[in-house]
Amino acid sequence: MPSIKAPATKQTTTLTVAVKCRPLTEKERKRGRDIVRVKDDKEVTVLDPDLSKDYLDRVQNRTKERKYSFDYAFGPDCTNSDVYKTSISSTIAGVVQGLNATVFAYGSTGSGKTYTMAGTKGDPGLMVLSLHTIFDLIKSDTSSDEFEVTCSYLEVYNEVIYDLLEKSSGHLELREDPEQGIIVAGLRCIKVHSADKILELLNLGNSRRKTESTEANATSSRSHAVLEIIVKRKQRNKYKNQVVRGKLALVDLAGSERASETNSGGQKLRDGANINRSLLALANCINALGKQQKKGLAYVPYRNSKLTRILKDGLSGNSRTIMIATISPAGNQYHHTVNTLKYADRAKEIKTHIQKNVGTIDTHVADYQRMIDSLQIEVCRLRKELAEKESQLSVKPTEKAVDDELSWLDVLSRETSENVQERINLQKALFELEETNIRNRIELQHLDDAIAKQQVIEKDGTIVQALRERRQVILDNIRDNDEAGASYHKEIEANENHRCQLQDMIEEAISNDGNKTYLRILSQYRLLGMANTELQFQMAMRDQVIHNQREAQRNLWNLIMGLGLDQKQIMELASKQGIIIEDWTTTTPWVPSGMKQSPISGHGRSPPLCSCHGIRQSSSTSSVFQHHQDVGIRSSFEEHWGSSHTVCREEHHSSYYMLSHDHSPPAYLRMRRNSEHWVTGRPVPWFSTPEKPQVVHSKYPETRPLSSSRSGHCISASCLLENFGQQQQDAQTTDRQLLEVPPVGLSSSRSSCKEVTMHHGGETRTLFGTTKPDLSSCHILHNAAPSSRLNLSQLIPPYANAGPNVFSSSSSDFKGRPSNFV
Template identity: 75%
Template structure:
């Protein structure tokens, strides 16, 4: 019997921001200039004591005041921070929700102290782990839990596994289900908090730290501890798996070269740390701006750190930012800077939903292909490394030093060139996707303005719409400017690629180290094929996304009919359909950490089956009018407006398919697409593929049937890609 699953509810939530001020350390002889009021307000006094009364009342003081969800004075313990600001978030992880906690602040402000802590004052990582295992221990259901953990660091834009003794460089990969993941990262099964703490200690001892003027044990890398809780539930028809993830992030501290007195490697580390923190700050800026201005492009791709934090910043995650500050007067600028970003982060919205899969959920074919390609790429990399060692050790084969270093440079540059290309190309697609949405909104606004002008007397609504229109136009312009920069970078990358290819070709024809060069060529080629496949997958993601959206809409429609649960189940049974997860659907079981006391129990109602209850609101299903949940199609660049009239068209058509009537060809042109080869096609929601209309079991190449603007983008991208990767170098 076919079955449909009630959609997992989405809940829009804002980032929780807590500020923690550390005590003055013994070494610091300065003045304490930070005051915390009512556990919410942070006041930073003007460090310049010489300012007189007149300056102050004429507002010439540099005193600053900010309000946050929570603020903690220097005498607070880590346990206070934990209890008040994140404990409720952590408990959601056992119920299939994602959570991210990250500490942000300048060097020496207390991030590591807050996240890791000491024996007498255990940090948030330690306290969270205890909560998770306590929950599991006290769980009375028959569910089976499996907890795994990974621990990585990003140092100088390279990812290392902290749970591996001598970890190599790890790569980031985009997974349609899980978002960004780190390929090859070790995930260890654990059954107690103590075991994870042991691993945490081992990992911390491997972390890159250094003694700087600002901090004796300054972390020079960003560390991410990720705990995954799998909960297997036996259901009537099949097993269900709920997966919750908790990411705890200890960032490296921003610093000023002039203050740290660093030189050489330390200076370079500092520059890299600042670069990735700047990328994070830019993302926070853009996300904060989005709240006011709609769809601004968020440059996640500018650093590994921001790509790793992407889900925590805007996707399916309940996120807490702990901004750490020092109370010392000589840290005034750092403190105010941190507070400014924290203030902006308050505006960031994420969308949380349970991660539910079934045991028989199969990995898509595309994903398998990409996985195997990536394994091949990583094997080739190992071969390359081995070859390099041989070249170093075998005296008979050893080429002259010049050749060796030339080959090393070539290999390094080839690898960087491929990675850069992949990143740039995807960034351009994401940018185009953002602007496509902006243009759709612009179109709606123009229609709205025209309609409103015809009926309105005082023009207030028109004014508001015009204001919004201007903001959207600004966004489009900003994004276009960024796009031009990316295009130039792609051209430069392409030029470099040609140069590298020529160098390798020449070397092969000159009989240089052939095997090595062939491996290098192969590596390049596979890197590019990999990119192509990822794009194909992005298209597929979009089809899946649209299916989900249609299902969501169908569900909404069902709920809106006012039938009770029994009637609906009966109706479904008549059609031979089982409805799964009925009671679980509207329940996220999550508290809004921003509220306190009795206000906190903002649960979504248990069931909408009772007609007297409120039908689902937009927000609970992801604000369908203006909120676009990127986690569902994070790598996609096709967009169909959520609030356009076509939503209903899609629903009608798809519902017919769902009920087994087969596709209807009488719908609008939008759904009657013609591939360039002249084949008419329609989308099969069950297969998630476009099918040839004349032969409904024959899939049609997806890229040919999407709406016009996207088709243009893809062909251009495809051309670029084939130019870049079709011929082995």
């Protein structure tokens, strides 16, 4: 066995990053367009997926197009063999010479990682091609050296390591070996003599790998797989008894995903959370390593996951490493694609130090002498370098001071943006974890109910036992996730402390009369960066709110139609309210089952019921539309119509995250107290959501402000409905009488979360929601300053096909918010 490492010289090299874009699938081709362009085999451009963004681009100069440049870039027409020949084959050849190499595929779920690494019969993947190269090189070697090739194949599933070459492998543990670094204790290493044998083992291992069918990918890998090939070469000629040992690690990562996209639940969801957790750990290591290259030592959190510990050598140690970032060209994958490219871009900074792994079977005095000689040479070289550096430092003190200051400021500025990025990552991970636990707790509740019921009816108790076991699994998962969440909280606190330190440093430097202008700009930049992130978040939230608003509006129309009013009546009422109804044509209204069609619908001239219709108010009036999120209302109309009708729908904001303001508690503290509840509803400080409905201006001074009697949450638009009802009762009602009718208010009490109360004139009806409402409320103001009218179908993705609906806003109602936002 080799015992002593020879003093081989280290060569520093940067990580090679290749991007591979897969072709659109048939389904994707039907649904949308290809948004990725590859130029000159190096440059990747991701186009803005929203074709109807022209208006925003004009007004705010906001485009989501992104451009990146990499060592290699491969378009959808490239095969695995193209990728291999161009970017990998030379590295693989080094393995036979005693060098280490790591190739890993990184990308979101369904982006083509497994396809790239394993491939198909017609287009063999990088694993297959690499193995063929190794054996071809061994075969064609003309020296008398002796080769030995061994292979192991493991997977990391839910933070547990399994041996894929064992039929029923137990859990394996990682160990630190002083000579070999991280090793997996007990992992089977099989001696192989041909590429075909390894491929056989690879297929066997793949068949044991955990895969699932998810919404995003029919055969989604749920684990990270690492194939390791070790080539030992016993030299027989010049360096007799010397052994070189090359190691090739080929890694197929599980795909990062959003639970909402993969439509997964139960175990799949928990897998997803674990996958995301380890990928986040990998991303954090990439971040830290990138940082390290720029400004010296930085803590690299390898220990945060098994995956990063296994990949440690490949990321920073003795390995020539290639990252294949796989991306999908589909428009709906824009965020994943940009995210993958962002990390790939950062990975370009990572440096590794390669060195031949040389050992001797039998080390002689002469060998020791050689080692001492080369060490002495190395010491001399380093001394010389040090002396040069010192003389440079002492030459021009003034110049040096300016340089030092500038480079210090550079570091500060970099650290600031990295701190922001880290915060985003952590909060995102935390939210996903919390969401998983919310689902876990719901399942737990269902299990408790089921156990209670089953205990009464079941005699032998087998089902109850199974349910209890399941319950225990869920409890374990909750505990694990809570623990992981606690550690994220700690990391976020550390991040927050670091942020404060950075701010203090900037402020101190300003007060110490440093490079004031630069520092002020830096400080401004930091604050603006924060504000910008916050605005983006707000906008994303508003997109969602508008979407919900439209649903609420559509449902209001359904209610109106349910009253059996004809077009004329509706028009009259609307004009009395100062509301202009646009586009009566095109769509047949939704008619609840068991109800007669409205007379107007029979003529194909229906009121606007679907989302492609809208209301706008005449220029002199304004109104507040406010709705409760996640309030499923089983209204009194339901009895009448025989159909449950939900006014607003559930919102998920878990994928959004934000940064805290200066001197405020961390954002996560303000958003959620624990994994189950929003503490203060929507985070008010960021949305500036008014606590009470806005004052309603009207051309009629007698009109009462729209408010609800209980909590101040109301759908004031429903006064329209009220008025319709009123008109049915009394056709003689005057304008003024109509307006004096108390508006319908829709309120909900915070204490009784499933209850929604409707105030109708003097009468109050309590309705019950089908789901627990999230009482956070959002407001949208619709004014009709014609110049600020926006066509939503041009602006916001969910409305891209919404038709000619017009919402309008007055920018004055949005002080301190993006003025273009409806």
